[in-house]
Amino acid sequence: MxxxxxxxxxxxxxxxxxxxxxxxxxxxxxxxxxxxxxxxxxxxxxxxxxxxxxxxxxxxxxxxxxxxxxxxxxxxxxxxxxxxxxxxxxxxxxxxxxxxxxxxxxxxxxxxxxxxxxxxxxxxxxxxxxxxxxxxxxxxxxxxxxxxxxxxxxxxxxxxxxxxxxxxxxxxxxxxxxxxxxxxxxxxxxxxxxxxxxxxxxxxxxxxxxxxxxxxxxxxxxxxxxxxxxxxxxxxxxxxxxxxxxxxxVGLHQKGIEVISCPTCARRKGDVVLFVQKVKKAIAHFDRSVSCKVAVMGCEVNGPGEAREADLGLAFGPSTAVLFEHGKVVRTVSQENAWVEFMNRLYDQTQKS
Ligand code: SF4
Incomplete structure (x- = not known):
């Protein structure tokens, strides 16, 4: 522009x-x-x-x-x-x-x-x-x-x-x-x-x-x-x-952590709304000079595909959560462990950026 x-x-x-x-x-x-x-x-x-x-x-x-x-x-x-x-x-x-x-x-x-x-x-x-x-x-x-x-x-x-x-x-x-x-x-x-x-x-x-x-x-x-x-x-x-x-x-701000999340629908396998609220609360304390895009999706159907551009993503499965980085699946964890795994990886991503 x-x-x-x-x-x-x-x-x-x-x-x-x-x-x-x-x-x-x-x-x-x-x-x-x-x-x-x-x-x-x-x-x-x-x-x-x-x-x-x-x-x-x-x-x-x-x-x-x-x-x-x-x-x-x-x-x-x-x-x-x-x-x-x-x-x-x-x-x-x-x-x-x-x-x-x-x-x-x-x-x-x-x-x-x-x-x-x-x-x-x-x-x-x-x-x-x-x-x-x-x-x-x-x-x-x-x-x-x-x-x-x-x-x-x-x-x-x-x-x-x-x-x-x-x-x-x-x-x-x-x-x-x-x-x-x-x-x-x-x-x-x-x-x-x-x-x-x-x-x-x-x-x-x-x-x-x-x-x-x-x-x-x-x-x-x-x-x-x-x-x-x-x-x-x-x-x-x-x-x-x-x-x-x-x-x-409008593409004028590259800094900070952008959170992409799905609107949820009847296919969702986990509580996207709660997860995203927790992510937003946590990243409010992150260094604003980092640049990173994360995605949270309610199911595996469209998860990695919809958020291919994301540095880090999570898609809920039946009692599981699939983690992906840059569109590729990197790990599947139980939903109980999803939060800790996601935040650890997010921290690593921000260190790289
Ligand atoms: S990612 Fe899955 S749960 Fe979320 S809106 Fe798309 S189909 Fe529905």
């Missing part, structure tokens, strides 16, 4: 854009005023593949907390600050790696100008993020894609006049079609990396499907440098995992 090349932008330890891999942003749920809780969230999303952590900063107390979090955070932070440019300026002065500015809540051009100067002097990043829910007043009556585009174009004028280019753009809609259209237009119009997301996608399966179609389509067009999935969920681990599954499904 050919990727659209953009200016590379250095956000702390992560480079977004250029020829660098698409990275994943997670957004915290806790107020950073609760410093330890916020840091625990950062560690939890990092464990499932987040590269960047965005934090809403609603007030001064939250900003004080964020500055403490920054001292200990292993991930670069993006401070999401609305309506209060003074706080954005303060966050930048304290070296928070990225400041997210929404053109619809950017009320003070003088402070915006000051913010850009600080970001430039400190080598920090401006993330300009428009949203259909908060378009600037002058663009609200327009077609929503046009409104998003115009609000980004307007907000870019000042930094471009100042020669500042460490900018990441995003323009999010709640609609799949609009999201695909606006990112296509941004990609054709500006040289900056794009943070891609569908806003307010919803809860559970519905949100996952909408996000997957929108982000998958955009990424398959070679567009996008950083993604976030926005799900109605108490735990940002959920959306981080979905973001990584999307990257893997």
């Amino acid at each position: 050919k990727r659209e090349e953009t200016i590379p932008v250095q956000l702390g330890s992560v480079i977004i854009g250029g020829t660098h891999p698409v990275s994943v942003e997670a957004m915290g749920r806790t107020n950073p005023a609760s410093v330890d809780a916020c840091l625990a969230e950062i560690l939890s999303v990092m464990a499932v593949g987040a590269d960047v952590f965005r934090v809403a900063v609603p007030d001064e107390e939250a900003l004080d907390g964020l500055l403490e979090v920054k001292k200990r955070s292993p991930l670069p932070l993006v401070a999401d600050i609305h309506f209060c440019p003074e706080m954005a300026v303060r966050a930048a002065l304290q070296g928070v790696e990225g400041i997210r500015v929404n053109p619809g809540t950017l009320l003070n051009q003088e402070k915006y100008s000051q913010l850009i100067d600080i970001l430039r002097d400190q080598n920090l990043v401006l993330r300009l993020g428009a949203n259909t829910g908060s378009l600037p007043r002058e663009h609200r009556e327009k077609d929503r894609v046009e409104g998003l585009f115009e609000s980004i174009s307007d907000a870019l004028e000042l930094p471009e006049k100042k020669g500042f280019s460490q900018i990441i753009l995003s323009a999010k809609s709640t609609e799949v079609e609009e999201t695909i259209a606006i990112y296509d237009r941004l990609s054709r119009s500006f040289p900056y990396p794009l943070h891609v997301g569908l806003t307010e996608a919803g809860e559970g399966q519905e949100g996952i499907v909408k996000s997957s179609i929108a982000l998958g389509t955009i990424l398959r067009q070679g567009i996008g440098n950083n993604i976030r999935v926005s799900l109605t969920s108490r735990d940002p681990v959920d959306e981080t995992q979905v973001a990584n599954y999307i990257l893997r499904a």
Whole structure:
């Protein structure tokens, strides 16, 4: 897949854009005023593949907390600050790696100008993020894609006049079609990396499907440098995992352990659902830099054949489990011993990768 090349932008330890891999942003749920809780969230999303952590900063107390979090955070932070440019300026002065500015809540051009100067002097990043829910007043009556585009174009004028280019753009809609259209237009119009997301996608399966179609389509067009999935969920681990599954499904993510499993049917000879749940729980603690594909199948009829590509597979037989590697049967064990045998071999596979 050919990727659209953009200016590379250095956000702390992560480079977004250029020829660098698409990275994943997670957004915290806790107020950073609760410093330890916020840091625990950062560690939890990092464990499932987040590269960047965005934090809403609603007030001064939250900003004080964020500055403490920054001292200990292993991930670069993006401070999401609305309506209060003074706080954005303060966050930048304290070296928070990225400041997210929404053109619809950017009320003070003088402070915006000051913010850009600080970001430039400190080598920090401006993330300009428009949203259909908060378009600037002058663009609200327009077609929503046009409104998003115009609000980004307007907000870019000042930094471009100042020669500042460490900018990441995003323009999010709640609609799949609009999201695909606006990112296509941004990609054709500006040289900056794009943070891609569908806003307010919803809860559970519905949100996952909408996000997957929108982000998958955009990424398959070679567009996008950083993604976030926005799900109605108490735990940002959920959306981080979905973001990584999307990257893997479109062929942009080769790391980690991919689990293929059959849906099960009346032919199944073992509890595939339970086995897969146990595998997923166990691999959550594996080193994410390994690359490996495993398969769990409910019967021997289609097992090795369906998962020929897998490094390691297991197909249940009548009271047995057949283990196969790269499509070839390597051992048959009782179902009681299947778990231990499978995990031992999985460990060996990850050592090889
Ligand atoms: S692998 Fe076997 S149990 Fe699973 S869906 Fe296919 S036929 Fe059914």
